[in-house]
Amino acid sequence: MKALIVFAHPEQKSFNGAMFETAVETLGAAGHEVATSDLYTMQFNPVSGRHNFLTLKNPDYFKQQLEELHATETYGFADDLEREITKLEWCDLMIWQFPLWWFGLPGMLKGWVDRVFAMGRTYGGERLYANGVFKGKRAMLSLTTGGPQQAYPKGAFNGDLDAILRPIHRGMLQFVGFDVLAPQIVYGPVRLDEAQRTELLSAYAARLNKIAEETPLDVGIY
Amino acid sequence: MKALIVFAHPEQKSFNGAMFETAVETLGAAGHEVATSDLYTMQFNPVSGRHNFLTLKNPDYFKQQLEELHATETYGFADDLEREITKLEWCDLMIWQFPLWWFGLPGMLKGWVDRVFAMGRTYGGERLYANGVFKGKRAMLSLTTGGPQQAYPKGAFNGDLDAILRPIHRGMLQFVGFDVLAPQIVYGPVRLDEAQRTELLSAYAARLNKIAEETPLDVGIY
Numbered sequence: 001m002k003a004l005i006v007f008a009h010p011e012q013k014s015f016n017g018a019m020f021e022t023a024v025e026t027l028g029a030a031g032h033e034v035a036t037s038d039l040y041t042m043q044f045n046p047v048s049g050r051h052n053f054l055t056l057k058n059p060d061y062f063k064q065q066l067e068e069l070h071a072t073e074t075y076g077f078a079d080d081l082e083r084e085i086t087k088l089e090w091c092d093l094m095i096w097q098f099p100l101w102w103f104g105l106p107g108m109l110k111g112w113v114d115r116v117f118a119m120g121r122t123y124g125g126e127r128l129y130a131n132g133v134f135k136g137k138r139a140m141l142s143l144t145t146g147g148p149q150q151a152y153p154k155g156a157f158n159g160d161l162d163a164i165l166r167p168i169h170r171g172m173l174q175f176v177g178f179d180v181l182a183p184q185i186v187y188g189p190v191r192l193d194e195a196q197r198t199e200l201l202s203a204y205a206a207r208l209n210k211i212a213e214e215t216p217l218d219v220g221i222y
Numbered sequence: 223m224k225a226l227i228v229f230a231h232p233e234q235k236s237f238n239g240a241m242f243e244t245a246v247e248t249l250g251a252a253g254h255e256v257a258t259s260d261l262y263t264m265q266f267n268p269v270s271g272r273h274n275f276l277t278l279k280n281p282d283y284f285k286q287q288l289e290e291l292h293a294t295e296t297y298g299f300a301d302d303l304e305r306e307i308t309k310l311e312w313c314d315l316m317i318w319q320f321p322l323w324w325f326g327l328p329g330m331l332k333g334w335v336d337r338v339f340a341m342g343r344t345y346g347g348e349r350l351y352a353n354g355v356f357k358g359k360r361a362m363l364s365l366t367t368g369g370p371q372q373a374y375p376k377g378a379f380n381g382d383l384d385a386i387l388r389p390i391h392r393g394m395l396q397f398v399g400f401d402v403l404a405p406q407i408v409y410g411p412v413r414l415d416e417a418q419r420t421e422l423l424s425a426y427a428a429r430l431n432k433i434a435e436e437t438p439l440d441v442g443i444y
């Protein structure tokens with residue numbers, strides 16, 4: 001299996017960093033090929049705009065999707081984008097490791113999606129959802145929350161985490177054709193002691209060792 | 223009324239740009255004070271990290287929320303952040319003008335939230351939701367979609383737009399205490415002709431002229 005792990009956290013020593021390292025090591029030790037996009041370390045630029053492209057079809061009026069179609073035809077994506085799109089095309093399994101910030105992806109990771117999920121190359125025309133470009137590939141969110149688990153059931157303080165994640169599961173991953181695996185969620189790592197953290201990392205490694213056998217989620221439509 | 227308009231689009235000449243200009247001009251002409259954050263023009267940095275702060279309490283292990291609490295006590299936010307937080311504190315009405323990208327905010331705007339909505343200064347302790355720091359202020363999303371209106375009802379091709387926007391309404395705006403007004407939505411401006419665009423801009427201006435009279439939405443919990 002070829003696994004791409006995208007990581008977005010400003011502190012490598014964080015629990016998110018440990019989850020990222022666990023995935024890299026566990027999948028590597030099991031004989032899988034592993035590629036990474038450690039966005040903070042790479043100093044990835046999450047701002048989508050004219051610099052996504054080597055040349056512009058219309059420099060006077062920037063329409064990103066038209067430029068994406070043009071770049072798809074002319075091999076015209078900027079180098080930092082081309083590298084990321086190539087990893088996306090290469091992988092069988094993609095994992096996003098991130099802290100849930102403001103009920104969503106960190107800006108760094110959202111900007112990666114805005115730039116890398118380019119029209120023409122990663123979706124377009126009829127190639128969406130079940131007919132998506134990345135049909136047959138699988139993706140999984142691995143995230144930490146600030147709040148405790150009891151804040152996230154339906155009707156609770158912050159509300160249903162499945163619904164909070166749906167724009168990501170449905171609107172990003174399934175939109176381009178990925179099958180979505182159940183998210184790996186660690187609630188409030190800031191309040192866990194060392195033994196609990198070690199146990200959660202081991203549980204994650206155990207899951208990853210059998211991940212090829214998992215059945216994708218039915219995310220449901222809205 | 224004091225209005226802050228945050229704008230995130232890479233093309234000033236876009237329909238989003240016209241909506242932004244309409245809001246600035248209409249509210250100004252009606253005698254309101256208007257401040258803007260035109261994030262692309264400002265070249266705002268949407269990456270949240272150590273550079274959010276003038277000094278760090280713990281440079282060896284970056285915990286953003288602890289640094290935010292420290293910066294709140296010591297006037298320690300970086301200048302670009304301090305300016306944005308001050309605008310947030312100043313306004314009575316905040317409008318976010320953006321294209322809906324991948325069922326969410328553009329990375330530029332999401333990163334603005336990640337950095338500007340700082341613990342201590344904008345939320346924390348019991349100061350959340352109905353007891354939020356910005357209680358009494360109002361906020362409105364003004365957005366464009368790629369798909370047509372018929373793609374966004376519940377169960378349709380892309381699904382219920384209210385549910386898609388809920389993480390923003392509930393998890394960002396209401397979380398820090400804003401009352402949320404009904405979103406201003408323009409579906410698929412790319413497919414509209416000049417007359418239709420002009421009509422939609424006029425309708426937006428008409429709404430803005432009476433916005434002080436509007437009743438906030440019941441966004442509902444999850």
